[in-house]
Amino acid sequence: MKEERFTPSGIPLKPVYTSADVDGDPCLPGEFPYTRGIYPNMYRSRPWAMVQVTGYDLSEDTKKRVEFYAKQGIAHYEGNASAHLVFDMPTLLGLDSDDPRIYDEIGRNGVHINSLKDMEALFHGWPLDRTHASLISFATTPLLLAMYVAMAQKQGVPLEKLVGSVNNCPLLGPVAENILIFPLLPSFRLSVDVIKFCLRNLPQVNPFVLSIYDCREKGATAIQELGISMALGTALIQECIKAGLRAEEVAPKILFFFNVERHFFEEIAKLRAARRLWAKIMKEKFNNLDPKSQALRLYTHTASASLQAQEPLNNIARAAIQALAAALAGVQVIDVPAYDEALGIPTEQAAKIAVKTQRILMHETGITDVADPLGGSYYVEWLTDRLEQEAMSYLDRIEKLGGYIAAVESGFLPADVEASAYKFHDEVDRGERMIVGVNCFRSDERTPIKTFQYNTDAADIAVARIRALKAERDNSRVNAALANVRAAAVNGQELMPAFVEAVGQYATIGEITGTLRGVFGVYKK
Numbered sequence: 001m002k003e004e005r006f007t008p009s010g011i012p013l014k015p016v017y018t019s020a021d022v023d024g025d026p027c028l029p030g031e032f033p034y035t036r037g038i039y040p041n042m043y044r045s046r047p048w049a050m051v052q053v054t055g056y057d058l059s060e061d062t063k064k065r066v067e068f069y070a071k072q073g074i075a076h077y078e079g080n081a082s083a084h085l086v087f088d089m090p091t092l093l094g095l096d097s098d099d100p101r102i103y104d105e106i107g108r109n110g111v112h113i114n115s116l117k118d119m120e121a122l123f124h125g126w127p128l129d130r131t132h133a134s135l136i137s138f139a140t141t142p143l144l145l146a147m148y149v150a151m152a153q154k155q156g157v158p159l160e161k162l163v164g165s166v167n168n169c170p171l172l173g174p175v176a177e178n179i180l181i182f183p184l185l186p187s188f189r190l191s192v193d194v195i196k197f198c199l200r201n202l203p204q205v206n207p208f209v210l211s212i213y214d215c216r217e218k219g220a221t222a223i224q225e226l227g228i229s230m231a232l233g234t235a236l237i238q239e240c241i242k243a244g245l246r247a248e249e250v251a252p253k254i255l256f257f258f259n260v261e262r263h264f265f266e267e268i269a270k271l272r273a274a275r276r277l278w279a280k281i282m283k284e285k286f287n288n289l290d291p292k293s294q295a296l297r298l299y300t301h302t303a304s305a306s307l308q309a310q311e312p313l314n315n316i317a318r319a320a321i322q323a324l325a326a327a328l329a330g331v332q333v334i335d336v337p338a339y340d341e342a343l344g345i346p347t348e349q350a351a352k353i354a355v356k357t358q359r360i361l362m363h364e365t366g367i368t369d370v371a372d373p374l375g376g377s378y379y380v381e382w383l384t385d386r387l388e389q390e391a392m393s394y395l396d397r398i399e400k401l402g403g404y405i406a407a408v409e410s411g412f413l414p415a416d417v418e419a420s421a422y423k424f425h426d427e428v429d430r431g432e433r434m435i436v437g438v439n440c441f442r443s444d445e446r447t448p449i450k451t452f453q454y455n456t457d458a459a460d461i462a463v464a465r466i467r468a469l470k471a472e473r474d475n476s477r478v479n480a481a482l483a484n485v486r487a488a489a490v491n492g493q494e495l496m497p498a499f500v501e502a503v504g505q506y507a508t509i510g511e512i513t514g515t516l517r518g519v520f521g522v523y524k525k
Contacts, residue, residue, distance in 0.1 A: 007266040008424075008433075009221040011386055017378035026381055029330070029371040033279035035272050035384060037330035038295035042371035048326075049333045050074055050358045053136060053301070055086035055111035056345045057455040058462060059122035062111040068348060072355040081126060084134040084335070086110045087144070092179050094140050094513025097462035106459040109345070114466045115508045119147040120154075128152050129161035136211075139170035139181040142194050143509050146499035149202075153504070165206035165255055165299075168194045171232060171404070174525065175413045176214035181513060184405050186520035190495065191236065192243045197496035199249060208236065209255045209299065216259035217305045219421020222270040222387065227394030228404075228413060229256060230277050235404040237286060247286045251293035258331075260322040261303045267322070268374065269383035271298055271329035276388055277395075299333040300326040307342040311437035312449055315339035320357050327367055328374055334358060345452040414525075466508065473506045481505045482515050489519040 005013045014021075027033065030040035039045060052074055054065045066083045074082050088110035090102040096114050097106050106112050113119060123131070128151070135144045145166050152162055170187050173180025180187060191208065198207035212229040220228065233254065240250045256274065260267050278296040282288040302322035307315040316339045323336050338346030338354040346354070362368060374380045401407040408414065427433035434440045455461075481502035488498040502512055 008263050009223045009266060017382050019378060021382040022378050026375050032294060034275040034295050036372035036375045042330055043368035047362055047368055048331060051082060051084045051333055051335045052355060053084045053086050053335055057107035057458040058112055059118045061455055063122055072352060074355060081131045083131060086136045088112045091509060092138055092140060094181055094509050096466055096508050096510030098466050099510065103459050106462050112462050115469055115506050116147045116150055116503045117469055117506060119151055123151060128155060128157045133164035135166045137167055138179045140509055141166045141168040142190050142496060142499055143503065143512055145194060146496060146503045149500050150504040159201045160203055162202055163204040165209050166194065167209045167211050168207060169209060169211045172211060172215055174408045175228065175417050176218050180523040182520040183523050184408065188239050192239050193495050195240060195250060196494060206253055206255045209257050211257040213257045213259045213301055215417060216261065218417055219424055220417045221420050222266050223390045223394055224417060224420060226270060226274055226277065226387065226391035227398060230281060230395050231398040231404040234281060247288045248290045248293050251282055251288065255297050255299050257299045259303050260300050260326045262306050264321060264325050265380060265383060267325045268329045269380055269387050271331060272384045273387040273391060277391060298331040300331045301335040302337060304337045304341055307337060308435065308438050309342040311443060312339050312342060313447055314437050316353060323357060323361055327361055330372055340449060340451065343451050347450055347452050469506060477505045478507045481507055482511060485512055485515050486519060489516055
């Protein structure tokens with residue numbers, strides 16, 4: 001009986017591939033359409049950037065973990081200090097800590113930020129002109145970026161010396177984690193405002209990290225991940241053009257944030273196909289021949305959703321294999337989660353192993369010696385071609401519905417991703433998809449795992465601090481700044497200058513977001 005095998009995206013696989021399955025020789029690294037990498041020598045000239053995202057409890061707690069990572073050698077390309085920050089749900093939703101609805105969520109799974117005062121505490125003592133800051137914050141990105149800018153201004157640091165990136169991508173909320181505050185069109189407006197502000201004032205900041213990662217975490221297939229990311233990237237460029245920007249200004253500043261999941265070869269082929277797809281879209285759809293616009297930069301995080309609470313030490317192998325796939329695919333940034341993340345915030349021991357995993361890959365395996373060492377593999381090249389074709393078909397479906405926004409508002413994209421997620425979990429439940437230590441090869445032994453302990457006083461401290469802030473600041477100045485935010489929102493003006501002014505007066509995230517809700521409304525599924 002012939003056994004059929006498929007990738008997780010449903011692509012059927014033959015037992016063996018030969019030259020007959022591949023159409024010609026692949027391009028060279030550094031050449032259009034960049035399938036084999038965006039630089040000719042790849043990691044021989046510039047290894048990937050190692051990052052570790054972190055965030056929990058209050059500013060001072062997260063600051064300690066960032067400094068711990070610095071001692072482990074986590075730094076950006078140019079040797080700058082590296083702070084890749086995630087924020088708690090209240091911060092992501094634009095709610096202050098004195099809102100009783102969010103008390104139990106303060107500081108859970110992200111650092112809690114109310115105002116510029118919290119941001120100043122987080123970065124206290126750091127030379128901002130020698131720090132690479134990444135703000136992973138979705139809908140409230142403009143406000144957190146405004147705080148970072150206001151902080152630099154107060155310290156006398158020229159804005160052109162600030163280095164980093166901002167997610168600035170709440171637009172995937174309906175098909176990912178639903179972290180979307182405002183309707184899609186106002187959300188697009190805010191994203192474009194951030195891009196404009198950064199292009200003019202922050203030349204070393206990537207103003208848009210297209211975070212398709214969470215869509216994959218929710219259950220999208222590799223094909224959906226590719227198609228949706230290209231649809232959103234296309235829509236973003238179109239919105240920027242409508243706002244008076246040029247594609248060649250914006251495209252080189254976009255960083256695509258992809259997931260790296262379980263299937264080793266499908267993930268490698270997916271990332272290679274992503275570069276090819278973007279290069280062709282820029283050339284054919286936007287008539288953009290600028291190599292910097294066509295060369296897609298990839299930031300990857302190995303799949304947190306693949307980590308299991310059962311037998312968590314197995315997650316060390318999972319993360320290492322996924323990081324290896326990312327490196328072999330030629331990405332620019334790799335983030336490896338710790339083995340205990342299925343249980344909570346990583347302990348320092350687990351975090352250290354995650355850092356050393358990347359070090360072992362970079363310095364012991366030889367994979368940085370040759371650009372695209374898998375190039376020319378019949379299987380890899382065939383699978384890259386097939387994923388490109390499937391993703392283009394999916395992108396065409398989205399475009400026929402009217403583009404990204406229309407495909408979301410019609411319900412097509414959210415429902416399609418949910419269907420893929422259901423299919424995956426059903427296969428796991430029925431044992432058709434094997435998860436070692438979960439539904440097969442389970443061990444009766446239980447290795448004791450030390451788990452992270454939150455600051456139990458964090459919520460009470462945060463509430464006390466915001467009450468003190470609102471009592472101590474000049475509230476007449478705050479109210480005037482909030483009025484300027486409202487006027488800019490109503491009149492269609494660029495909002496970033498008003499945000500910088502407001503946070504500089506210590507207006508809170510909740511106050512500014514509440515002002516915008518009064519103008520834009522709220523997102524409804």
